[in-house]
Amino acid sequence: MNSEATQQNHVPALGQETRRGVLREGDRVQVRDPKGRMHQVILVSGGRFQSTRGGFNHDDIIGCPDGQVVTTDEGREFQILRPLQVDYVMAMPRGAAVVYPKDAGTIIHMGDIFPGARVVEAGAGSGALSMALLNAVGTGGHLISVERRPDFAQIAQANVDLWFGGHHPAWDLRVGDLEDVLLSMDEGSVDRIVLDMLAPWENLDAVIHALAPGGVFLCYVATVTQMSRLVEDLRKTKKFTEPTAWEDMRRQWHVDGLAVRPEHRMVAHTGFLMIARRLAPGVQPLTRTTRPAKAAQGLGGQWDAEDSWSIDTVGVRQSTERKIRKVRRDVVAQADTWVADRAQNRDINDAENTHQGDENS
The missing domain is CATH 3.40.50.150 (Vaccinia Virus protein VP39)
Incomplete structure (x- = not known):
């Protein structure tokens, strides 16, 4: 029974962990300024978001509930929410x-x-x-x-x-x-x-x-x-x-x-x-x-005419090879780093919970 519950608790790998609860380090958030401009940011301890409209420290919102409105020293407001899939x-x-x-x-x-x-x-x-x-x-x-x-x-x-x-x-x-x-x-x-x-x-x-x-x-x-x-x-x-x-x-x-x-x-x-x-x-x-x-x-x-069907003749827009190489390099590196950090944080939390359980027993 406990093993089944433990397996179900690993559903966070499917995205629940990053879509509910308080804002955590490593979470992706969407920052909206009063003009409606959107910025997507990954929260990092000690990090800072900065734009032409002002900025705020990541530590000010890490640990807070989702759906924050932060007021900067300049009196500018930013709305902070986890992004939807869209x-x-x-x-x-x-x-x-x-x-x-x-x-x-x-x-x-x-x-x-x-x-x-x-x-x-x-x-x-x-x-x-x-x-x-x-x-x-x-x-x-x-x-x-x-x-x-x-x-x-x-x-x-x-x-x-x-x-x-x-x-x-x-x-x-x-x-x-x-x-x-x-x-x-x-x-x-x-x-x-x-x-x-x-x-x-x-x-x-x-x-x-x-x-x-x-x-x-x-x-x-x-x-x-x-x-x-x-x-x-x-x-x-x-x-x-x-x-x-x-x-x-x-x-x-x-x-x-x-x-x-x-x-x-x-x-x-x-x-x-x-x-x-x-x-x-x-x-x-x-x-x-x-x-x-x-x-x-x-x-x-x-x-x-079978040979008439091509991306050019159909008129479908396509990215340049240079852009594709850059996107692939950047997003793959980001994914590898983020997933590895997630796994490391999960191992640390599991170890702390086990240690806490041993002390309680």
């Missing part, structure tokens, strides 16, 4: 572009990512969607994230480890080709497949092999041409339900007394989401009541 994702180092929180939340909900689910994700990018998927599957699930580029995989690994405070036991990050990973699995062994890649239609045979009947296939693509090609190729397989495609936009509102209006800037198009479900073997999809255009059926017509 705050962390938007501020974390990145090599590849991240899946925005508005889309990640929709993927979790519309894809029905449930606790204990077996999920395959590709590509891992900078780890933003991986964090949301891990939250959903929990420790009893299994998330396999596949990334072709080793440098992106290292960035994703560091970002996710920094957020959870260590390696998530449900996460299996692999460097390689998605098709190879899916075909190596038992037939129908995966509950959900979520793809964020340039040409997901190239892996449909592997998806059909690995995805269980009734399982959800969900793709995130950047352009209309990708979405159109994917939907038509899915229909051609006759292994899925009729695909549904959409996009989500988010607009904040300015609310101040009688001045209530939409904000002038908004997070508009980030990507298209497409969802379909795997039919049982030998089952034919429902007959469509509308005829598709002949020039857009599967690999026919405008989709003949």
